Amino acid sequence: MAQSDTVTRILDTAEVLFAERGFAETSLRNITSKARVNLAAVNYHFGSKKALIQAVFARYLDPFSQRFHEALDELHARYGDDEIPLEVLLETMATTVLTVPAERNSLKVFMRLLGLAYSQAQGHLRRYIHEQYGDVFTRFVELVRRATPGLPDAERFWRLHFMLGTVIFTLSGLDALRDIAAKEYNEQVSVRDLVRRLRPVVVSAMNAPLPPALEEAHHDHAHSG
Amino acid sequence: MAQSDTVTRILDTAEVLFAERGFAETSLRNITSKARVNLAAVNYHFGSKKALIQAVFARYLDPFSQRFHEALDELHARYGDDEIPLEVLLETMATTVLTVPAERNSLKVFMRLLGLAYSQAQGHLRRYIHEQYGDVFTRFVELVRRATPGLPDAERFWRLHFMLGTVIFTLSGLDALRDIAAKEYNEQVSVRDLVRRLRPVVVSAMNAPLPPALEEAHHDHAHSG
DNA sequence: CCTCCAGAAAAACGAGTGTTTAAAACATCG
């Protein structure tokens, strides 16, 4: 291996540690010692810790966005200009999300990283992800728009983010929840079980009745701090 | 003020900085200098940084759990042994969540802190919160159980956590989402607007049709990493 | 052979961390 596997070892170790303990709580010395690699290797190969973090994300998101584009191309070929049902769109996204990390490590790490990125301070990672991979998401949202013609744009925007919260929150805290569920209801949940459970919930949530219109838009700001 | 307001100044400053940048990214020197207080004051009054973090949470969660208990007492008095409708239960929780921080600072900080606690490394904060305030949550869940008799216990467990994810994720990332929504759909969303939007979504999600039963429980573990 | 140079390794740098210590300031009360 000419292009030394040092790079790979660093990435493999870093993504696990980041997912377990967060970015700030994981030092380069943690990573390099566990990867049995010299400390300076990170700065030599990646330039900085921040660049390493982005490289960890890129290794998941590059194939994801590529595959998701391909999957949407297929849907376009299959449906032409017909409206694609919401269930099919959600199913496609779920399949793609499940496919990418299945090839390598585990979905858990991927989801945990996404959760961390979104809950991260100042959201500079969120911004990076949005800039780098925002176009696939935009494309997806446009298809969802056509699949839910009864929904006002703003309402759809919020509901999509509600559901994003559901998925990321659940899958990123999966281990803890899995333990509780196993203890309380002695049942072993796999990620695929969870996706099965998520499907009807997400569909119902997206198709929920519209909220009553605002009676008179923000009249008193008394408690809206 | 005999019981010096140093303690209060530290807490007021700490909660804002924690909410903005996370726990690890906020140093005691950040806090004490912004609060115009001596560095050693934190360790003198709280003992350690970890204890300060818990104190910040306690200042929100103590009144919350007390008020939520009172609210549930009221519901019990009003409904006796009759089943309390799911909408009423959700409404009660929403009201309590909105009430507590409205008295002091802002809901945003409270939600951001909750989001951080849940996405935190190893979840030692999540454990602390669960141990300290788990009983109110348990009581609430029991009422939800009686309000949703058609739902298997495990299914209800997961759906409640799905909805917890929706709320915490949305409200803790509120600022960023608010900006996007304002730009794209030029509409000003207040927290109360969001709660109005959340209500039908959460109710529909909880009442979603049951997922199809597992065909044959985890036969192949091929991709369940 | 020697040169060259990407890569690995060891060591040091300077800045920033949570925490502790010891002295000073302050308040309370006999």
Next chain:
DNA sequence: CGATGTTTTAAACACTCGTTTTTCTGGAGG
């Protein structure tokens, strides 16, 4: 007043951090 206990302050401690510098290694090419 002087004594007592609490709070504030400045300084130091002992690390850990990300990054940089320097040295060493080992194979490719003239």
